[in-house]
Amino acid sequence: MAEREKLLEVSDLRVTFGSRRRPFTAVDGVSFDIYKGETFGLVGESGSGKTTIGRAIIRVNPVSGGTVKYKGETISGRVSRETDRMVIRNIQMIFQDPMDSLNERAKVDYIVSEGLYAIDKHIPKAEREEKVARALTAVGLLPEFASRFPHEFSGGQRQRIGIARALVMEPQFIIADEPISALDVSIRAQVLNLMAQIQKERGLTYLFIAHDLSVVRYISDRVGVIYRGKLMELAGSEQLFAHPLHPYTQALLSAIPMPNPELERNKKLVVYDPAMHQYSESDPPQWAELEPGHFVRGSRRELDGYRKLLEK
Amino acid sequence: MTNKETILSFEDLEIQFTLRGQTLKAIRGVSLDVHRGESLAIVGESGSGKSVFTKSCMGLLDANGSITAGHIWYAGHDLAQYKTEKEWLTIRGREIAMVMQDPMTSLNPLKRIGDQITEAVVLHQGLKGVEAKAAAVKALEAVGIDDPERRYRQYPHEFSGGMRQRVVIAIAVACRPKILICDEPTTALDVTIQAQILDLIKRLQKKLELTTIYITHDLGVVANVADRIAVMYAGDIVEVGSCDEVFFDPRHPYTWALLSSLPQLGVKGEELYSIQGTPPNLFHEIKGDAFAFRNPKALNIDFVQRPPFFEVSPTHKARTWLLDPRAPRVEPPEHIRHLREIGGYANG
Numbered sequence: 001m002a003e004r005e006k007l008l009e010v011s012d013l014r015v016t017f018g019s020r021r022r023p024f025t026a027v028d029g030v031s032f033d034i035y036k037g038e039t040f041g042l043v044g045e046s047g048s049g050k051t052t053i054g055r056a057i058i059r060v061n062p063v064s065g066g067t068v069k070y071k072g073e074t075i076s077g078r079v080s081r082e083t084d085r086m087v088i089r090n091i092q093m094i095f096q097d098p099m100d101s102l103n104e105r106a107k108v109d110y111i112v113s114e115g116l117y118a119i120d121k122h123i124p125k126a127e128r129e130e131k132v133a134r135a136l137t138a139v140g141l142l143p144e145f146a147s148r149f150p151h152e153f154s155g156g157q158r159q160r161i162g163i164a165r166a167l168v169m170e171p172q173f174i175i176a177d178e179p180i181s182a183l184d185v186s187i188r189a190q191v192l193n194l195m196a197q198i199q200k201e202r203g204l205t206y207l208f209i210a211h212d213l214s215v216v217r218y219i220s221d222r223v224g225v226i227y228r229g230k231l232m233e234l235a236g237s238e239q240l241f242a243h244p245l246h247p248y249t250q251a252l253l254s255a256i257p258m259p260n261p262e263l264e265r266n267k268k269l270v271v272y273d274p275a276m277h278q279y280s281e282s283d284p285p286q287w288a289e290l291e292p293g294h295f296v297r298g299s300r301r302e303l304d305g306y307r308k309l310l311e312k
Numbered sequence: 313m314t315n316k317e318t319i320l321s322f323e324d325l326e327i328q329f330t331l332r333g334q335t336l337k338a339i340r341g342v343s344l345d346v347h348r349g350e351s352l353a354i355v356g357e358s359g360s361g362k363s364v365f366t367k368s369c370m371g372l373l374d375a376n377g378s379i380t381a382g383h384i385w386y387a388g389h390d391l392a393q394y395k396t397e398k399e400w401l402t403i404r405g406r407e408i409a410m411v412m413q414d415p416m417t418s419l420n421p422l423k424r425i426g427d428q429i430t431e432a433v434v435l436h437q438g439l440k441g442v443e444a445k446a447a448a449v450k451a452l453e454a455v456g457i458d459d460p461e462r463r464y465r466q467y468p469h470e471f472s473g474g475m476r477q478r479v480v481i482a483i484a485v486a487c488r489p490k491i492l493i494c495d496e497p498t499t500a501l502d503v504t505i506q507a508q509i510l511d512l513i514k515r516l517q518k519k520l521e522l523t524t525i526y527i528t529h530d531l532g533v534v535a536n537v538a539d540r541i542a543v544m545y546a547g548d549i550v551e552v553g554s555c556d557e558v559f560f561d562p563r564h565p566y567t568w569a570l571l572s573s574l575p576q577l578g579v580k581g582e583e584l585y586s587i588q589g590t591p592p593n594l595f596h597e598i599k600g601d602a603f604a605f606r607n608p609k610a611l612n613i614d615f616v617q618r619p620p621f622f623e624v625s626p627t628h629k630a631r632t633w634l635l636d637p638r639a640p641r642v643e644p645p646e647h648i649r650h651l652r653e654i655g656g657y658a659n660g
Contacts, residue, residue: 257533258576258654
């Protein structure tokens with residue numbers, strides 16, 4: 001683990017919205033690293049700040065504290081024009097709803113090339129068309145589809161267009177924000193397989209944002225669990241599923257519907273109540289590594305309890 | 313399940329839509345009985361016709377769609393013959409109510425939550441003024457909304473997604489319907505909230521002695537809530553059985569495919585199972601088994617003749633030639649044969 005190259009370093013990230021008098025802190029002191037070639041899953045409910053983190057990384061949401069480093073270079077806050085371009089070129093995003101995220105009035109050709117125009121307004125037509133054709137082929141669509149409009153495609157195909165739009169930039173890092181939650185179960189599998197295949201072929205790194213832990217488990221190497229703007233637990237994906245420590249993680253896990261009616265009928269939902277923690281001045285919550293690569297947030301007393309859980 | 317009285321019965325129902333001069337057969341001769349007090353799940357992909365099918369019994373088909381054959385029997389009336397809005401108002405909301413997918417769009421953003429519930433109470437229970445308000449507050453309380461008096465005066469934007477869905481459910485049950493149709497009630501919600509909403513519907517069903525019909529594309533969700541499951545594909549029901557039968561002993565290749573593609577069953581590093589191809593174009597006449605073209609193990613006859621229903625047990629039947637005594641033995645995919653042994657995650 002130690003010698004792996006860190007592609008992205010997020011440290012003490014804070015994002016606040018609203019006026020200075022009434023700020024709302026969406027992301028509060030979040031730190032994590034993403035290694036080259038891995039898939040890092042970020043899981044949390046609506047409003048937990050998971051999307052905001054993704055958007056802060058690609059510089060859509062301004063950062064109000066902390067830093068984001070890409071390959072050792074700071075990309076948050078004020079940066080030079082070159083760095084900004086570098087971010088556009090290397091980091092791309094795939095959005096949740098392929099019905100909303102594609103321009104209804106533009107042809108696929110334009111939708112996919114938009115990023116190319118952003119870098120070079122006068123890109124030669126032949127070069128651009130070739131790149132678009134290659135991106136469409138890579139996601140399993142026909143190059144001829146370039147002349148069609150988004151409404152001519154099904155949900156799964158639209159999401160493929162969304163992925164092609166990201167791939168055309170030949171990025172190294174892709175932020176996928178709930179890329180499959182708007183899709184049918186049968187189509188989900190196709191899109192997940194496609195993402196895994198592209199990752200293998202191109203050595204891509206993913207930040208995979210989702211609320212559904214069962215999907216995250218399948219695709220991620222490591223998982224961070226976020227609640228109300230703070231990281232609660234971070235661990236290897238199998239580690240997290242084998243030994244969930246934080247009560248919020250346990251609540252998320254208990255909510256996953258399993259395809260076994262016998263099990264489901266006797267299911268006990270774990271409900272997380274943040275008031276249970278009883279944090280105090282003398283024993284504030286801290287971020288601690290309890291086994292190699294497994295971090296959890298808790299007070300000293302809680303951490304002792306978690307350690308005991310791990311020993312069992 | 314001891315109580316087998318039929319409350320709603322679809323009989324050889326056919327629904328067509330006309331689009332730019334072409335006819336689309338959305339429902340192709342479907343028969344289904346809904347039992348009183350049960351919870352039935354209708355599962356299928358987008359475009360399988362599951363929403364159209366259930367909307368037909370509330371008179372909610374789009375203007376270009378119509379019932380072209382068959383009957384919908386409810387309390388001695390054939391709903392398929394209903395034409396006027398006046399007729400439908402005796403059913404819609406009053407007898408059969410619906411919870412839609414997206415609570416963002418099914419509430420009016422400009423009206424207070426309380427007024428939207430009161431509206432339903434006034435219309436369907438004939439209460440007025442203070443009485444109506446009291447009933448509405450009680451309805452909010454019943455769906456687990458804290459501080460209902462204060463919440464009553466708030467607008468939809470002041471509610472979270474899960475709370476909004478609770479309000480929609482409150483409106484639906486405020487009219488004391490016999491049947492509650494939940495059309496993808498939790499797809500727009502988080503996993504944790506989803507579990508809570510399903511729990512709520514289940515509790516209300518028991519308390520109010522409702523019959524519930526769930527519509528969903530996600531088989532994983534219904535394991536928890538359904539007594540019976542009907543699997544729908546290309547405007548036709550291909551398999552019906554009790555929840556356990558469909559999960560533990562599925563017979564139709566399409567049901568196998570749906571179960572197989574659940575990400576819960578995915579093994580890291582291996583490809584997830586995915587259904588090849590796309591559903592058939594319903595503008596064309598479908599010959600044989602509609603799923604044959606996407607079924608790698610389809611038999612020759614699947615392309616020629618539509619299979620009849622074969623009975624597996626008194627409560628379980630499937631429309632596939634595989635159940636014909638002359639058919640070769642085809643086993644379901646390996647990884648869905650042991651669903652009974654799957655454990656949960658929490659504290660596991």
